Amino acid sequence: MKVAIAVFVKTPDLSPVKTRLAATLGRVQADAFFHLAKAANEALLAQAVPDFAAQGISLSAYWAVGEQQGLAHPLWQSRFMHRLHTGEGGLGERMHHVYSTLLHTHDAVLLVGMDSPQNSVSNLRDAAQCLRQPQRLVIGPARDGGFYLFGGNTPVPLSRWTAVQYGQDDTLQQWVAALHGYDIHYLNAMTDVDTAANLRQMVAEMQGELLPEQLALRVFVQGLPHHADSADSYS
Known part of the structure; x- marks a missing residue:
């Protein structure tokens, strides 16, 4: 079984990133989260490749980059992750383009954002395993x-x-x-970090043995002043 996982990203300096987070934390801290989350996602997928292989799943990982120029940006160069452009249009058009493009060459496709770096290999594996059943979709609800x-x-x-x-x-x-009309399987709900108030919930959802990059995220959040998210509300 061949599975593709595409992580949707935007490139700093080419597109605004983490604007809602910056509104509360400031641009420096929002940028710090962005880079820590990027590293955690890449490390998670690097660990997932051999894990999936042990289950008979050949995994290919992609950065789905929002800008054509961003494909050449040093941030998205990786020893194992491929790159593709999301295409133009709104988010729906972009997700459709990436999903449809990768489905031509893979048995199943998973699309994720970069804003849930507390995700786990086991959760991704569960998503892929449920797609062994034909004509099926899988959704991970955000809180x-x-x-x-x-x-x-x-x-x-x-x-x-x-x-x-x-x-x-x-x-x-x-x-x-x-x-x-589609057969949909649901994963456990998880926090998608958009605002400062989501950060501590993200840390609370980190389970099991964490990657060093996830531990770095936890240290980052623990080091934030407790009033940093006081103007924010968690939904």
Whole structure:
């Protein structure tokens, strides 16, 4: 079984990154989180490759880069991760493009953001294993009403992706409604870090043996002043 995991990213200096986080923490701390989260995601996927292989799954990992120029940026150069452009348009169009492109060459595709670096290899493995069943989708719900992971082994028409308003409290509800008729498997809910108030919940969700890059994130959050998220609200 061949599985692709694509991590959606935007490139600093080419696109705004972590703007909501910067509004509370300041740009320096928001940038620090961005780079720590990037390192944690890359380390997680590096660990997932041999883990998946032991389960008979050939895993290919990709940075899904939001800007064409960003493909050449040093930040996304990796010894094992590939790169592809998300294409243009809104988030729905971009996710459809990446999902459809990778589904041509893989048995199943998982799409994730970079904002849930507390994710685990076992959770990703569960997502991939459920896609051994034909004609199935998998969703990881985010606690803010969206989703941190989407995957599948069957085509999903563009019209389904564009029927959703992303970044809303009911995005997941809209997405599930747009996917009526599909067999959907759900993973455990997880926090998607958009604001400072999400950071401590992200740390609380870190389970089991953590990667050094995840431990670095925990140290970063523990070092923040407790008033840093006082103007924020967790949803």
